Amino acid sequence: MPTFHRFVQPTLVAGAVALALSSAAHATELTVYTAVESDDLQKYAERFNAAHPDITINWVRDSTGVITARLLAEKNNPQADVIWGLAATSLLVLEEEDMLARYAPEGVDNLDAKFVDPAYQDGEDPAWVGMDAWVAAICYNTIEGERHGVPMPASWEDLTQPEYAGHVIMPNPNSSGTGYLDVASWLQLWGEEQGWEYMDRLHNNIARYTHSGSAPCSLAATGEAVIGVSFAFRAARLKSQGAPIEVVFPEEGLGWDMEAAAIVEGTNKLDAAQTLMDWIVSREANELYNEGYAVVAYPGVAQPIENYPSDITDRMIDADFQWAAVNRERVLAEWQRRYDGKTEQ
Amino acid sequence: MQTTMTSLLTADSPTVMTQTTPHLCIEAVTKCFGSFTALDNISLTIKEGEFVCFLGPSGCGKTTLLRTIAGLARQTSGTLNQRGNDISTLPPQARDFGIVFQSYALFPNLTVFNNVAYGLRNRRVDRARINARVAELLALVNLSGSEQKYPAALSGGQQQRVALARALATEPGLLLLDEPLSALDARVRGHLRSQIKALQARLGVTTIMVTHDQEEALTMADRIVVMNHGVIEQVGTPAEIYHQPASAFVASFIGTMNFLDVAVHSAEQVTLAAVRLTCLPHCLPVGGAARLAVRPEAVALTRQVGGLAGEVTDIEFLGAFQRVTLQLAGANQTLLADVPSRDSTTLGLHMGQTLGIHLPAEAARLYPAGSNTL
Amino acid sequence: MTDSSLPKAFPKSLPRRGVNVAPEALIRLLVLLAGVALLVVGLLFPLFAMLVKSVQDRSGDFIGLANFIRYFQTPALVNSIANSLSVALMATVSVVSLAFLCAYGITRTCMPGKRLFRMLAILPILAPSLLPAISLVYLFGNQGFLRDVLAGHSIYGPIGIVMGMSFWIFPHALMLLTTALTNSDARLYEAAEALGTPKWRTFLTITLPGVRYGLISCLFVVFTLAITDFGVPKIIGGQFSVLATDVYRQVVGQQNFQMGAVVSVILLLPAVLSFIVDRWIQRRQVAQLSARAVPWQPTPSPLRDWTFALLCYAVAGIILLVIGTAVYASLIQFWPYNLSFTLQHYTFQGLGGGGWGAWFNSLKLAFSVALIGTLVIFFNAWLIEKSEGYRPLRQGLHFMAMLPMAVPGMVLGLAYIFFFNQAGNPLNWLYGTMAILVLNTLVHFYTVCHLTSVTALKQLDPEFEAVGASLKVPFWTTFSRVTLPVSLPAVLDISVYLFVNAMTTVSAVVFLYNSDTRLASVAVLHLDEAGYFASAAAMAVLIFLTSLVVKLLHAALTHVLLNNAQRWRQAG
The missing domain is CATH 1.10.3720.10 (MetI-like)
Known part of the structure; x- marks a missing residue:
């Protein structure tokens, strides 16, 4: 039946071509795990490739909690070569599990010592290097606030007031790095007992917990919520895009975490991984981070950013990443025990 | 296999094989489906060029036997030999046969030409020869000019002939016909019956036809294989089957048959309704019961009442003859007798009449009591 | 039938190709085994791996029903x-x-x-x-x-x-x-x-x-x-929270695979139960319809x-x-x-999820599944319905073909992780490739296509294959020249069904994509998760339009094919 053959053959050919296209090979491909905001991933890869066109980056991106859990789950059969842009607290957990390959990138000495694995000061190669700081912030929708009679908060404490009931959205710390830095900062600010007591009160006002750290701010920006507990990068960007939000930096102090990078132990592409690490600590890379983040690892690079307060460094709390990393599992389990069931799936 | 092939289209050239060479030897073939035995130890030899009919009621195993010969069903035990080659375990593709199914199984999406050429296209035959071959086959079945038609555009009889042409196209040594005429109406069936028979005779191709229609079998077959419950009841020419049925079943299945309960009196005599009748020599135990089978047309009726007699209880007008039902005097048994129309006048046939009955010994057959009829 | 119709000088015998019988029977067995292997590897092994995982702890030691007990002691999960x-x-x-x-x-x-x-x-x-x-x-x-x-x-x-x-x-x-x-x-x-x-x-x-x-x-x-x-x-x-989202949260959110397996087993139960009831009912329904029924025609009633x-x-x-x-x-x-x-x-510019690349991947997946799936599923159904011998194999294949209907996508996807991502599995290389997505999607939507194929095949004359065999034509020739063309409308239905489902499904593949094989449907999910609601809507609309175009093409193609086929379908 000729009509049949005419129908099938071009399809077969098309299928074959499609499959062939997908298997086009590159020189070196690095699988890079990241929690960097997806807005910027393409830009990161392009800037790096401008300097090193022979290395292709295959991004695997998800929320901080997901990427961390995934790395831990793959411990015995690692899929990632490099981690570029994950919370330092998470990297400390991985270091504890001996999953990171120590390496001192060329030019690491140029970085602010706070942004480099403290082991480097003790003479060891650093297991990780920092990139930038990402800072907690509150997104407040001015239009919806007025409509619902919900005033702009000034502090974390304000969020527990009765008029905020059902209007606050925050990320789930189990999946979101932003969520965890909030929880960790409250526990560090007020101590464990008062910290949990604060979250108990806050929980009563929470409409829901989201999967990602961006979502609360996005939801506030579209008026689905009045208040989204999020982070400064997303808040500033949404405001620039015209969302009717005010970015609030609570007066008690801002929790923050460091975005950092590391080589995964056991990678069989060590050369390429080290090349990438060298670039990650470069001035050029830090200028790139500064396009989204006000505080970066390379001293003297940072330029002020739209919608960020100029004194942001002073308002960041004195965060203890070591504490946050060591207690991560325990805190998350406790959080889950107390509040799970109000989480967005 | 090639060297032993007769070219079926050259019937006027001398046949390579003589009529007595066995074409197919079936030996002790048994086929079970689970606990059901469809074929029970079947042995049969089919001669070269013969037209054999498998005849029997539905479920008797005749189609299963045909499918076993084709390799479409695998026998549970037993062997099959075709022209001296053991084909018992060969798949259908490796056996030498053509087949026509009851449904014809014509490929609906292919034209008549492509249906007939279906088996030829696979053989690296060049196009011109295929064309010529198909034209010849279609001429053979009187369908020249229908090459480009689709099966759905043909009548049932025409489809049947296309199926036949397709089966013959590859010159099979054995032609298998599975109830090929049963889907057709009576008139077409009668016509095709003689066409197929004539074609088979002309081509000399060994043919096995499965049918449940005794008339079809009697008119077409050289030999008939009567089957029942998975066993062969009788193998014989149509005349043998009709006149000398080997079992009560065959007797009852072919044509119409009277069965009368009798007592065996001696090796050549039986007693029916207290009347002693002579019969052909037999070896049933003397003093036991038996069944006497006699065809209605063999029964002679006379106006003289003496010996066996009966009362007319029904008369059925069947055109050339009348079928008379008689209640035997002195026995609670009935008997059918076919009386030619001319004789019925002589007899003055009417209801309630008592007539003398003569059962000719040579036309009566004796079977053991309790033997199965249809 | 006149004498003149008998050719006088036809060659004694047509050339006869050496019929390679043994290879043909062998090929038939091999493709049957391949069909069985496909579903054993693509369905049974993964499900088994999942069941095993549900009774293991994180380090892979057998712990009986401890995971289930923990599940039922966690109110957030049981709810x-x-x-x-x-x-x-x-x-x-x-x-x-x-x-x-x-x-x-x-x-x-x-x-x-x-x-x-x-x-x-x-x-x-x-x-x-x-x-x-x-x-x-x-x-x-x-x-x-x-x-x-x-x-x-x-x-x-x-x-x-x-x-x-x-x-x-x-x-x-x-x-x-x-x-x-x-x-x-x-x-x-x-x-x-x-x-x-x-x-x-x-x-x-x-x-x-x-x-x-x-x-x-x-x-x-x-x-x-x-x-x-x-x-x-x-x-x-x-x-x-519901069971399906719990699986996702346990696995993706917390990488707690054991608990994910437990929730999957629980999610499997209602699906299997309703599958069994449905099968039982289907069997009874067949007997109910009378062939002599006259369709009822409504009369107007404003x-x-x-x-x-x-x-x-x-x-x-x-x-x-x-x-x-x-x-x-x-x-x-x-x-x-x-x-x-x-x-x-x-534009999906600078957003996560993969943007147009993901859409292109989805298109590749959908075309591959539609093409490969249709041929494989229809051919397997043909092997089951139309071949003699190997009865246990054919029955086994049929049973496995019915199973996917009872396996929720989330469960199948997770089962694939467990099976294919084992370090010792020789099929480990499949993990993270487009091939595993094709296999998964094909198996996920197998049953409906299988049933459609079987229905179409049952309508064909049961003796086509026997005729082909008697004419010494290999079975694949009869399959491609007769069975497939005659069943073309059903085959096209299957292919468009597979295409649309491959385009729109998210449940199974959400566990199986990697950076090279991001899919549009998963991108919708991630865009929404990240708060890019408009782009999520755009991607969903893009999937919808793609399916719509393919569906319309399918309708047009079917129309043309049926028109062409009208010649032989209703020539009488």
Whole structure:
């Protein structure tokens, strides 16, 4: 039946071509795990490739909690070569599990010592290097606030007031790095007992917990919520895009975490991984981070950013990443025990 | 296999094989489906060029036997030999046969030409020869000019002939016909019956036809294989089957048959309704019961009442003859007798009449009591 | 038959190709084994690996039912069972009753616009189930223009889940019930009318009993779809967790694979149960239909016809509204504060999820599944239906072909991780490739295609293969020259079914994609998770339009093919 053959053959050919296209090979491909905001991933890869066109980056991106859990789950059969842009607290957990390959990138000495694995000061190669700081912030929708009679908060404490009931959205710390830095900062600010007591009160006002750290701010920006507990990068960007939000930096102090990078132990592409690490600590890379983040690892690079307060460094709390990393599992389990069931799936 | 092939289209050239060479030897073939035995130890030899009919009621195993010969069903035990080659375990593709199914199984999406050429296209035959071959086959079945038609555009009889042409196209040594005429109406069936028979005779191709229609079998077959419950009841020419049925079943299945309960009196005599009748020599135990089978047309009726007699209880007008039902005097048994129309006048046939009955010994057959009829 | 028709000098014998019999039988066995292997590797092994995982701890040691005990001691997890059951039941009741009324309108009234309604009613199938969820947020969310309809209730939660599920399950129910209601026997109605039976009694004593098997079957199919759905509760569930989203949260959110396996086993139970009931009913239904039934034809009745017409138009209107909302959402600059139109959300520039690359991947997946799946599934069905011998193999293959219907996508996807991502598995290389997505999707949607194939094959003359064999033609030639072309309409139906499902599915593949093989449907999910609601809507609309175009092409192609085939189909 000729009509049949005419129908099938071009399809077969098309299928074959499609499959062939997908298997086009590159020189070196690095699988890079990241929690960097997806807005910027393409830009990161392009800037790096401008300097090193022979290395292709295959991004695997998800929320901080997901990427961390995934790395831990793959411990015995690692899929990632490099981690570029994950919370330092998470990297400390991985270091504890001996999953990171120590390496001192060329030019690491140029970085602010706070942004480099403290082991480097003790003479060891650093297991990780920092990139930038990402800072907690509150997104407040001015239009919806007025409509619902919900005033702009000034502090974390304000969020527990009765008029905020059902209007606050925050990320789930189990999946979101932003969520965890909030929880960790409250526990560090007020101590464990008062910290949990604060979250108990806050929980009563929470409409829901989201999967990602961006979502609360996005939801506030579209008026689905009045208040989204999020982070400064997303808040500033949404405001620039015209969302009717005010970015609030609570007066008690801002929790923050460091975005950092590391080589995964056991990678069989060590050369390429080290090349990438060298670039990650470069001035050029830090200028790139500064396009989204006000505080970066390379001293003297940072330029002020739209919608960020100029004194942001002073308002960041004195965060203890070591504490946050060591207690991560325990805190998350406790959080889950107390509040799970109000989480967005 | 090639060297032993007769070219079926050259019937006027001398046949390579003589009529007595066995074409197919079936030996002790048994086929079970689970606990059901469809074929029970079947042995049969089919001669070269013969037209054999498998005849029997539905479920008797005749189609299963045909499918076993084709390799479409695998026998549970037993062997099959075709022209001296053991084909018992060969798949259908490796056996030498053509087949026509009851449904014809014509490929609906292919034209008549492509249906007939279906088996030829696979053989690296060049196009011109295929064309010529198909034209010849279609001429053979009187369908020249229908090459480009689709099966759905043909009548049932025409489809049947296309199926036949397709089966013959590859010159099979054995032609298998599975109830090929049963889907057709009576008139077409009668016509095709003689066409197929004539074609088979002309081509000399060994043919096995499965049918449940005794008339079809009697008119077409050289030999008939009567089957029942998975066993062969009788193998014989149509005349043998009709006149000398080997079992009560065959007797009852072919044509119409009277069965009368009798007592065996001696090796050549039986007693029916207290009347002693002579019969052909037999070896049933003397003093036991038996069944006497006699065809209605063999029964002679006379106006003289003496010996066996009966009362007319029904008369059925069947055109050339009348079928008379008689209640035997002195026995609670009935008997059918076919009386030619001319004789019925002589007899003055009417209801309630008592007539003398003569059962000719040579036309009566004796079977053991309790033997199965249809 | 005259003498002249007999050729005098035809060559003694035509050349006979050496028939390679042994290879043919061997090939038949090999392809049968390949079909069995496909489902053993693609279905049984993964499911087994999942069952094993559910009774192991994190380090892989056997711990009996400890995971299950922990599950039932964790209220947050156990609550999901009741949640799942309640939304699935609500969705089932609302979908089936609405679909029944619409199907009744189509089959038993003379309402105008039947064809148009039927076309509009299948549109939801072409969209990922994430699309209605996104639309519902725009319609009924805090900024939604219909939010007052909910009278203060939140769309995030059971209400939204039931509405979203109802939207995308409706076409499935409508098709099943339309079929059930079409199989009527006019003779029964004529008898009832002759006896002066009132209409309502006719409905209760003839119509309902006539469709009871179809109705029950539909109830179970809808319930299974609802309880296993992932997309809708993921987007709009708010803090209302169900089993399918628990699997995702356990696995992706917390990488707790053991607990994911436990939830999967629990999710498997209702699906398997309803599968068994459905099979049992299907078997009984076959005996019920009489071949002599005369189809019933409705006679006009303006009041009834227009009542049903209005109902159906309302349903069609809602369908268009939901799809229209997604389209609208994807075109608005910054909803709800800047309502100017823009196409920028379709650039997916700088957003996660993979953008147009993901769409292209989905297209590749859909084409591959449609092509490979159709041939493999149809060919396997042919092997099961039309070949002799190897009975246990063929029966086993048929059984395995029926199973995927009972396996929820989330469960299958997770099972694939467990099986293919074992370090020692020789098939480990498949993990993270497009091939595993093709395999997974093919297996996921196997059953419906298998049943369609079997139905089509049963309509063919059972002796085609025997004729082919008697003519010494290899079975694959008969398959490709006769069986496949004759079954082409069914084959095309299968391919478009596979294409659309591969385009829209998210539940199984969400566990299996990697950076090279991101899919459009998964991108919708991630865009929504990250808060890019307009881009999520844009991607969902893109999937919908792709499916729609393919569906239209399919309709046109079928039309052309049937027209061509008309010559032989109805030549008589």
